[in-house]
Each structure stands twice: as C-alpha cells, then as structure tokens.
Amino acid sequence: MKTIKDIAALAKVSIGTVDRVIHNRSGVSKKTKERIEKIIQEHGFQINKTARILALNKKYNIAVLMPTVESSSDFWYLPKKGIEKASEEFEMHRISVNYFHFDPLNLNSFKDVFDKLLENSFNAVLLAPIFLNEAKERLIYLDQRKIPYVFINAELEGANNISYIGQHSFDSGALAAKLMSLLINTEDDILIVKVRRDNVHHSTIEDRISGFKSYFNTRKTPIQIHEVILPKIKDQETINTLLHKKLTNHQIKGLFIPSSKVSVVANYVEEHKLKHLKLIGYDLNEENVHLIKNETIDFLIDQDAFFQGYEGTKTLFNFIINNVVPPKNRYLPIKLLTKENVKYL
Amino acid sequence: MKTIKDIAALAKVSIGTVDRVIHNRSGVSKKTKERIEKIIQEHGFQINKTARILALNKKYNIAVLMPTVESSSDFWYLPKKGIEKASEEFEMHRISVNYFHFDPLNLNSFKDVFDKLLENSFNAVLLAPIFLNEAKERLIYLDQRKIPYVFINAELEGANNISYIGQHSFDSGALAAKLMSLLINTEDDILIVKVRRDNVHHSTIEDRISGFKSYFNTRKTPIQIHEVILPKIKDQETINTLLHKKLTNHQIKGLFIPSSKVSVVANYVEEHKLKHLKLIGYDLNEENVHLIKNETIDFLIDQDAFFQGYEGTKTLFNFIINNVVPPKNRYLPIKLLTKENVKYL
C-alpha cells in the first residue's frame, strides 16, 4: 500500500499538497488536484489510520446516559461492562467516558440527569432513550450542537441518532410466542406478566407483548391470553396474591414475562413447586441464569446487553475519529437460551 | 497517561533507557532499571499501541488452511468472509493472508495442501483440522518452527494451538434434541440423517449426534432413534429411495440432520409435501435460510461461521503483534434460529 510520500513522489509534488487533496482542503490548483486524484485512484492509496490517530492525538469525550447500575444482577450491568471494554480498547486513542446515571423507574430522575448532561461538553453521546417523549425534547439540544448520538436498548423513531443498536422487540415477542406454542397445548391458557412500579409507557416491553400476541392472533388458536400487572417488586406478598388469583381462576400453563424481571415470577413458581408451568422471559442476569439452569425458566431471550454497550461505544468512536457512518438500525440477534446452551455466550 | 518521554524525564534518563526497561532488554544497570520500574508502577505507564505499531511497521503473513469455497451457499463461504473482514481491518498493520484450500471430502487433498503450506513461511496459521490424525502429524512441524496456530470449526485435543474458536458440538446436539422433544410426541420416532461422501470420521458431526442421543438416553423416553447415511449428494435418486424406505418403515416424525446439508433432506420433504415432518439442521447458507423461512426446516443451529473466521484471524493478529494470549477454548454461542428470528444475525 502506498503512503502519502509515495503518492507525492509519483505526482512530483510535496506531501503537503497530497495532504490537501486527500482532505479536500483549499490551496491546490484544479490541475494538480486532478492529477493527484488520478494517481490515488490508480494506486489505491488508503490513509494509514494508525499514523493518522497518532498524528491527530486529540482527546475525545463520550457521555453515556443510562440507568444506574447497582449490582451485577442489574440488567444495565452488562451494557456498562461493554462500554468499559470499548473504552479500554480505545484508551490509547485518548477516549474517555463520562457516565450519567438515572433511575429507570423514575421519570423525573431521567429528566434531571439528562439536563445535567446537557450542561457539560463532549464529542458524542450514547444513551438509552427509555422515556421517549422526554428524550425527544432534549435531543434537540444535541442536534443544535451537532453532537452525534447513538441509541442503545430502546428505539426512538424520528430522531437524528446516527444509529440504534438493540433488538427488534416485536419480533422477539413473536419468537417467544412460537416457543410458547411448543411448550403448551391448545387447551391451555397463557398469562402475560408485566412487572413495573409506575405507569410510564415502556416501549420495548409493549412491543414485545404486541409481537407475542400477534403470533397467536394470526394463527387463530383457541388459546386464551390473560394479563396481570405486578407493581412494587419488593412486596412479595402482593405479588403472590396477584399471581395466585390469576393462576387459580384460569387454566394457565404458559407464563410470558417480557422483561428481565422474570425471576420475580420464577421465584414464586419455584417456591410453590408449580413445575407444570412453562416460563419464558428475558435477559441473562445471575438470577435468571440460575433459574434457567434448574429449569424453572424454560426459555430466556438474550438481547446481547454487553454487546450493545460495546458496539455503541465503538460506533461512536469510529464515527468521530474515522468518519465511519454506521447503519441507522443495527438489530442484534435474538438469542434464544435454554438450559442446554446457556453456558455459551 | 504518561508516555515514554514523560517517564524518561521523571527518571532523568533518556527515552532509550526507558525503552530498554520496558522491553526487558539488556544494557541497563540494576539500579536505574529499578528506579524506572518504580516510576512506571507509580504513574501507571502503558505502551501506546498506535505508536508501537507505527514504529514496528513489520509485515506479517498469516496462512489459512481451510476447505475450498466455491459458492456463497458453501459453509466455508462465511468463515472466509470473516477472515477477509479481519484482514481488511488490519491491512493498515501490514497483515496479509495466504489461503490454502483443500477438498473437505478428500483426505489426500487435505494432506497435500497442508504439506504445500508447510513449504512456505509465515508468522501464524489459522486452520480447520477437519482430519484429526493427518492434522496432528503435520502440526509438529509448526511446533518445531514455533509458529502459532489457531483452530476454527473443528477441535483437536492435545495440540499446541493457542486457541480453538468454534462451537461445543456435543452440547449443540443436546440442544437440538431438546427442541426435537418439543416438536414431536412420545409415540413418534426420530431419524438421524448423515450426509457424506466417504467414510472418513468427521468429529464435529459425530459429536453432535452423541449429544443428541445422550439427551434422549438420560430421559428414558420411548422414542426410537433411527439412522441413515446418504452418500453421493448429487444423486437425488438414491437419496429419495433411502429416505422413502426409512420413512415408510417407521413412525418417524422428527428428522435431525447434524450438518449444513439439511437442505438435501428438506428438498425431499418439500417436494413430497411431507409437512408433518419436523426438521432440525445446522448452518445458515442461502438454501437453508430459504427453507427455514418457508418453515420446511423448523430449527437451525448456527455456529457463527463468519465470526469464527473473523475472530480467529484477530486472535492470531493480537497474539503476534500485541502478545495477547487468548483463552485456549472459545466456545461460541449455540445460536438457535427459527422463521421468527432468522433475519437477525
């Protein structure tokens, strides 16, 4: 591969002129510019990124807006690990990451932390726009400042994000439904369990439920689908009561829990030895892994949480440094896990 | 982060001396060496890989031993794509790749091509040791020349490979069995279909079958498992006869094809409209993707063929350039695909 020096020699100009042509800077006559461009075409010159990074030697700062991570069983533990890995890999490129953590169950916390973020300065933002409207309002300021941003985990239509990295929630719900149809019989019923503390609309979870239902709707099975909302995760009493009521009133065999909180239900099932019940849930935190290994949970859908953080950070970096424009939507594989393959990630 | 220059200034020596300490070269008095090491400890110096690569500016050559790739529906098409992607990414690091292709169904071809490879010189080898014994004999020469090598796709126990990147075949078979048990009933039978042209022992496929059988063995179901070997893929007549015989003689509902050749069986099933049959196979070539989309195939197990090539190349590169020692076994996710999630890869 030719270097700038080589091209310069071939064109009988200095490397400075070649440099100007490459970067489309002014100060080159049309004639020489075309000559150099032709030589570059013919010899296939490509910039040496290593040398480029070394020469630029700038500092970059990426802001991350995501939920608080308290323990390794939190869903957001893995994305954060991914971000950390990417930033370690890029440390030599003088990249640094600033975290802005909010409470995912508290709308005001999201607003406040996002506002705080906007007070600072940085080169790019990685965020999970969990609260759609509140995010949308604030992204305008990033657009104004021409700061690129990438979404992970939650999708927000109509924004100027350079990329979304995450799962196709609707289709993951449909996959869950297919598996459920294998686990139960046509005379059985299904219960969808939503676990949440407030009434805020969570797009990802609703999309999963839509996908799940649509699978059964298009197939016209006699299977009945019930729903229940479990508020206040800490209060096991209320949860038990609610679940017990639903399970006794109907012929339920399949339980679909469209979030990582499947363990809340699984613990109940395990405790009451309801082994005939089939559970499908999401995500691979420690608790869920334990519950799938002992087959209390039958299937887990993994959304590559680690990869979301890792790839999101990398995407931003490549965009800033190398001007690599990523695809707008990067739907990750919908990974299906059972006892048999849960150890391989 | 401090640079060599910084450390040199702090230690009041030249950068040359610091360089010698970092690389554990001779020519530094014990006293100075310890002083510099202490300063490095305290200030947390880390080598700048970018500058390092630029300064080294060596050329590296990786040899790849793998089956011939003729069309995009070949299994080995994807690993090759992965290798190409990795080598593109590393082109700036002056890495080049030399392919040595053999006929995967011909033992002598494997031997000849491997011997030819050994005549050349390179810095590392990426290979699929499909023929275990013949590979083992020849790897000795790589060991002698201290050339690092990585296995992809097929595992070979007791070799000095720095890493294996691929799936755990046995467990993937067990996963297939679990799904099969969901697809069929206890009164149904299962047929395992081996597709091959010669009698050479193919470890990967046998391991998958072992895993599959062991699942049913440990559960003591009344399900009967039959087997059939289909030779000569091109000869559809023979295949039809053999399959027809097996399917009429037994109450078979589930078909397990432990290779990417599942399409051979699926085409038969599609043609004869045997919609009640359930098929599980491997790998995502174009044909298989088509067959899973129209639900002729029920489940495909993907072994991340692209990633195997990509990661294998990267692993070797990082080992050569950055002395990064990889884990000996990198078992990839056992990805399960159905009509619902096959588009997300």
Added chain:
DNA sequence: TAAATTTGCGTGTACGCACACGTTTTTATA
C-alpha cells in the same frame, strides 16, 4: 598503568500522517 573490552546510556532516524508556517508563483490592481 595503559590498552582492550564490556557495560551503561544518549542520540538520531524511521514509521505515516496532520498541520502550522514559510516560500514561491500567479493574478489582480494601481
């Protein structure tokens, strides 16, 4: 004690690119 050798360390250049600055050439203006 002088000469020869070894040890310890500094210097300079290369790697390929970016960019500020300086120099030459061309064009416009008086």
Added chain:
DNA sequence: TATAAAAACGTGTGCGTACACGCAAATTTA
C-alpha cells in the same frame, strides 16, 4: 511596469515508540 494581494505549493515539526549506532565510563586484561 511596479506593487500588492491571492493562490499554490514546500518545509518542518510533532505524535510515541523501536532500534541501530555510537560515545563515555567502568571494568577487565596484559
């Protein structure tokens, strides 16, 4: 035609590391 201004191009330095080379001091040998 002289001069100013603008355009076109060259030069030099820095980014952080690797390594060959070379010099000086310390050590060994005669």
